[in-house]
Amino acid sequence: MLTTPIQSRRTRARFTLASALAGTASALLLALPSAALAQEECGAAPATPGTVTCTPAGNPYPNGVTYIAPPADLTIVLEDGVRIDTTGGFNLGLLAVGDNAFTIDGGTNTLITSDSFGVLVSNNTDPISVTLDRIVTNGTNNFGLIVSSSEGAITTSTNAITTSGADADGISASTDTGAITIRSGSVTTSGENATGIDANSDAGNLNITSGTIRTSGVGGGGFSGGAVGILAQTGGTGTVTVNSTTIDTAGTDAFGIRAVSNTGAVSVTSGTIGTTGLNADGITVTTAGTATINGGAITTTGANADGIVASGVTGANINFTSISTTGANANGVLVPAGVQFFGPRATATTTVNGGSVSTVGATSDGVRAIAGTDTATVNVTGDITTQGANSRGIFATGPMGVAVTNGGTISTAGVTSNGVDASSTTGPVNVTVNNVTTTGNGSRAVVVNATTGNATATVNGAVRTTGTTADALTVTSGGNSVVNVGANGSFATTQGNSIVLNSLGSSTLNNAGTIANNANGFALVAIGGPITINNSGNLSSDIVLTAGADRINNSGTFTVGPNPDFGAGSDSFVNSGLILVGSGAAATVAPTFTGLETMTNSGTIDLRNGRAGDTLTLPGTYAGANGTLGLDVAFGAAPVADQLVIGGVASGATTIQLNQLAGAQPTLNSGIVLVRAATGSDANAFDLAGGSLTSGFVRLEVVFDPATGTYALTGAPSDSAFRTLNFNEGVRSLWLKSADTVSGQLRARRDALWTQGGGDVAGRTWLQMHGSVETRGGSRNFNSFGQSRLTNTGYEQDYFGGQIGFDISGGAGERGGFAFGVTGGYINSSMSFAGSSDRLSFDVINGGVYGSFTSGNVFINAIGKYDYFWAKTNMPGAGFQDDTNGGVYGARAEAGIRFGSDSFFVEPAASISYVKNDFDDLSLNGTTISFDDDDGLRGRAGGRIGGAFGIGGGAEAAVYVGGNYVHEFKGRDRVTFTSGGTSLDFTNNRIRDYGEATLGVTIAQSQGISGFIEGNYIRSFTDSNGTGSIDGAGGRAGIRLQF
Structure with a gap:
């Protein structure tokens, strides 16, 4: 959920002597007889800095312990076993207010129980230190611990605090300029809008370390806020540091942790966080400085309840173990865009590193990272799953560049829910993914968009889309585009293209994986500048290339199904691997490499599939570089063979390897055409391995006819057959x-x-x-x-x-x-x-x-x-x-x-x-x-x-x-x-x-x-x-x- 930089019902909680006594509890306290308003229960405050000690002998201190305006710095010691119990009355458990420094030392085996504030300590300029064991309060607005100073530093350390009333915070600490340090064990609140820890300063540094915090009061919303786990706010250049172990909250606006600074750095480190209310983010950080979050396992169940929200003008660094949200508009990670007036401020540089993310509601991205003026970096090592409509797995944008990496599996189920959507207006965009699956209509798996910079996408796993009009991978660049497909990379779409490359400069596809035929789209569509394809894996011919000088360097397998379209321009195909034609086809095929000007073959062009009669047409020239041409041939009364048709001249050297189909054996014949080329082709451009092939008494040889440009397989007597000429002589x-x-x-x-x-x-x-x-x-x-x-x-x-x-x-x-x-x-x-x-x-x-x-x-x-x-x-x-x-x-x-x-x-x-x-x-x-x-x-x-x-x-x-x-x-x-x-x-x-x-x-x-x-x-x-x-x-x- 997006909020203003500082928005809380506790904008200021200063407790000077006058303001403290002006409160409801203090007013009642002043109205009591003098016995009820007993002061200095543990001895008179010394005139010079000194100490008073409360012993178990005074238990249960029914009127509390109160020191108002002591003449000098005062230390109040609660010995082991001291019990302060003011229940049934209106007195505070412990009240210390004045202009001097206070030290409260009661951290071992002490208990304060009250139907009013548990402890209230306040001064103007001097430091305050509070160390207590256990505090329990009952009733509305009855905080467990309140500490306030205008300019002095505040330090608190507590073991266990429990409040049960509405608006009864566990710990509240506030200053104008002083630093605040809070160390807490467990904090439990059960009333409405009862925050676990609230630290507030105009300019001081905040440092909070907490154990287990549980807030269970429902309600919240509006100006009053909710039952936040930890609320830490400072202004100016003040910094915020939060370290928490476990936080559970319930209720509207009940954030797990909310940390805010004006221009100072904010750092939040958490263990497990769980929220169940509306607008209840797991962690929210806002600052004009740098925001750093190290989150553990974070779970939210309410609408508008993001897992992590970070806004840092100079940078946001986010790390987490796992995030799960179930409500609508509940992102896993949100680094929001800047809002002109009230709201989050744009983050210059965004870095996200994390484990797994799961969202269920609509408009709930797994990770939404927006950098305002610089770069955005997202690295998620685990799985990302979104189920709602308009819920992307990762959305990242930054004007100076974007880098996205995912080592797990990204899965989205809603409509218009791209798996990865990364963009930049002026910088480069680099995306690396493993497995990505989208099932919603209009949900593309990976979208990479660099308006003026270069764009690179690396795929190391299976990328799948099953929705309508959903391409698997789309890369757009105002510069150059590169797609790298690893050995385990593959693509599949139900209704869309596998890969779309659109670049103003040039495009490069490096494929070591599998880019298969696409029944309802294309395996590859290249638009704009010329593309170079370096294929060492398996690439389908289901491609449409550009009007530029496109080039394919194939050292893997180029599987020919539909006719590849090389477009206009001077296109070339350099094959050192395998070009596979007609594999698995039910009938003879006759594909054409439409628009191809040059084929150079040092590998294998293979039409052998157990069925003779297939044809491959290359409209341009052909240059053999000691490559191989594999053909099926069926002999008989009407012999049939696969055929290579070359529109231009054939040159170089290519060895033909024949697959003789079962049935009739080779016979004497004047020629079965295997290759057709233009006149002027080299006579020795095609030949059998070793120059001939012997089958029984028939010797097969490729014979070139220069008048027609054909290379025909002829059958003549073999050497063994010719040796029989001497049989009669020998007899x-x-x-x-x-x-x-x-x-x-x-x-x-x-x-x-x-x-x-x-x-x-x-x-x-x-x-x-x-x-x-x-x-x-x-x-x-x-x-x-x-x-x-x-x-x-x-x-x-x-x-x-x-x-x-x-x-x-x-x-x-x-x-x-x-x-x-x-x-x-x-x-x-x-x-x-x-x-x-x-x-x-x-x-x-x-x-x-x-x-x-x-x-x-x-x-x-x-x-x-x-x-x-x-x-x-x-x-x-x-x-x-x-x-x-x-x-x-x-x-x-x-x-x-x-x-x-x-x-x-x-x-x-x-x-x-x-x-x-x-x-x-x-x-x-x-x-x-x-x-x-x-x-x-x-x-x-x-x-x-x-x-x-x-x-x-x-x-x-x-x-x-x-x-x-x-x-x-x-x-x-x-x-x-x-x-x-x-x-x-x-x-x-x-x-x-x-x-x-x-x-x-x-x-x-x-x-x-x-x-x-x-x-x-x-x-x-x-x-x-x-x-x-x-x-x-x-x-x-x-x-x-x-x-």
């Missing part, structure tokens, strides 16, 4: 290897014919073991659907096996002979492809027939053979494994001439081999690889040079070296890749011509066992960049048994 090599073992056996027989002769017709069995390794070069440039790359299809193939045969042979002339036989064998072989872990393994068995005829120098050999193989395909690069089988058949013809003698020979020879094979199709994820039944035709021409010599026992040894030129006439195997209705044919490069060198030795004898051992090496004549080269080495060894 035919198996046949050739086992055929070479038969040719080697026939060479050994020719050597034996020259050294031993053909002999009689006989059967012979032979056995041969062999092993070799060959490396095939295969680097090749493939081009399909815009994918162009060099693929290494080379491989290494090893062969380990054995061959056995039986033939019937005999001589035909001196060095002639013939042989006809059958053969069979086994080979284990592996093809290991270069630069990968792809592998093709074989187990092969074969069977065939052969014949040889030698006449003189000429020989002719023929071989026919069929191979059956089991193949195991393991291609980790494609995620493919398969077991298959197939067959190979072929024939070889060989002819040559041998010149020389028994000890030396030269043998030119040539052969031709025809081989045909089949290989089952391979299928993976809808892609089929078909192999034509291809054939090979390989010719060999060369010769051997060797010599023979005897080694004893009729055995002969022949040592030789040889060389051949090998040419593949066919070998261009065709493979067809088919998927998604598209087929592509590719042909293998045949093996380039190569040379073959052999070195061997044959040991032959006419009877028994013959054998040979041979090594060979092959190498291409030209490399040609490795596209068809071959090199390798191997060896074989065999025996022949005649029987």
Whole structure:
């Protein structure tokens, strides 16, 4: 409640000798017989300063103790056990008046009981000191203790005072210029308008320390005032200091504490205060100086009963533990504005620090702090709750600046009841809040307004409004505006905007919390000067920005729902975090960053949400800074992918990360558009991680079309798929290897014919073991659907096996002979492809027939053979494994001439081999690889040079070296890749011509066992960049048994 600086029924309570005796009680006292008006009951007052002592022997002192106008300073001592009881009469308990100093000393085990004033002590200029134990009075206007001096200092100390009459104050002390010091234990009044302690001076300093004060008399109001707990008033430069423990009052105008000074400092420190009447503030301080309040737990229940009211022209400093008010117009804390004539004076600087505040009535702010000429500071660490209409949580204003901090929760329930409302005309405004909730219509959560200065709002908790036309946070500045949202900060409104920023200069939003989509408003509205948004938390695209050069720096998550509106101006978005598009949407979305001129991305733009077909449109330019673009893609007959649409040119580098949806697998295709940009964009602005993505036998790659500015995802055969071009070649090599073992056996027989002769017709069995390794070069440039790359299809193939045969042979002339036989064998072989872990393994068995005829120098050999193989395909690069089988058949013809003698020979020879094979199709994820039944035709021409010599026992040894030129006439195997209705044919490069060198030795004898051992090496004549080269080495060894 607002009151005038000094307003009390006790404007002055001076008790000079004449005025004291002019009162009702004194008048009655003068009318009594002399016995009733007994004076100097404890002995005559000495002529010089001295002491009189009242002993228990005079109990109960029925006429009281009275000393009027003693000749000198007087000390009245009440010994322990003294009882003064004037009940039933009109005498005061103790009366001392005069022009000299008084000291009353009765502070231990004394009791004064009266139906009039308990104690009255008064003089003009000298000090007064009163120390008493207990005082009890009955009746109207019968104060417990009255002390008055014009110029002298007053000091009182009491233990317990009780009054029961109307207007019967517990303690009343007054001076014109002297200081007043009051120390009290308990003070209890029960009559109407009966104040607990009343200290009043024109200019003296007041110092009051009290224990428990209880005033329970109802009534009050009007000029008479109410049953105030402590009333302390001084003028001039006098100061007021109040320290209280517990105060309870009841009745109209029954303040807990009211302290007033003209220009002096006022300080009030209280414990618990409770008031229950109309206009009964908990604490009220008024001064043109500095007001300081340190309040404890304060409770008021009446209308117009504020918890704390402070008005200090040079400053108000308020601290409290908790405040609760329940009446209308009952603020928790009120620092009022100045009133021109009568009423509170404007406070220059206001500082409020406190715990919790609760108000229930209408027009009852939690804290209302108004600074008249300087700054207002409010810091409430606890919770603030208001329930009435027009009841703000915190209202603070000051012309030179405002600072508001709340570490708890602010909650308002009434209409037009803002949670925080802070404003300044010329200074900066800084507001820091934790949790703020408003539920009334038109009740904004936080309002910050700096007319010409800068405005800053910091939100560290949840800010919520549920009323109509209620924004969560509004910041207005004639300078620059800043909003800081902490990690736990968030906003929600039912019908309003989450954040409104309006600045004449610039605005900055630093968000580390969550600013979500606003269904019935905007997450952010920026007006006036350009805004810079630094988002490290979660920010919705539900924003409307200014006509200036706005900028968003996103290192957190920018969640795209509604289209963001960047307004006019040259706007930019710099993303190092995550731009999330379509998350949680029920259908495909197509948002547009309206008005955005530049996007720079070093983070992630993510459209992946498990549904293909979303589109994000950026109307300006795009610059990738090693960022990422995440897209959903659904393959099938009509493939669909998310898409980024760029109105300007795209530059820099961005990696596309694909989320392949369940269903159809990637197929061969000419392109699914992932990004559209303006012509003139960089060809490499978008690419897959590593340049490609392999799915089975399909390799996905982004291909740029400069004519349309599109970046399309194409599907072409993968590297693993291209390696299958060599499968048929590897199968035919198996046949050739086992055929070479038969040719080697026939060479050994020719050597034996020259050294031993053909002999009689006989059967012979032979056995041969062999092993070799060959490396095939295969680097090749493939081009399909815009994918162009060099693929290494080379491989290494090893062969380990054995061959056995039986033939019937005999001589035909001196060095002639013939042989006809059958053969069979086994080979284990592996093809290991270069630069990968792809592998093709074989187990092969074969069977065939052969014949040889030698006449003189000429020989002719023929071989026919069929191979059956089991193949195991393991291609980790494609995620493919398969077991298959197939067959190979072929024939070889060989002819040559041998010149020389028994000890030396030269043998030119040539052969031709025809081989045909089949290989089952391979299928993976809808892609089929078909192999034509291809054939090979390989010719060999060369010769051997060797010599023979005897080694004893009729055995002969022949040592030789040889060389051949090998040419593949066919070998261009065709493979067809088919998927998604598209087929592509590719042909293998045949093996380039190569040379073959052999070195061997044959040991032959006419009877028994013959054998040979041979090594060979092959190498291409030209490399040609490795596209068809071959090199390798191997060896074989065999025996022949005649029987």
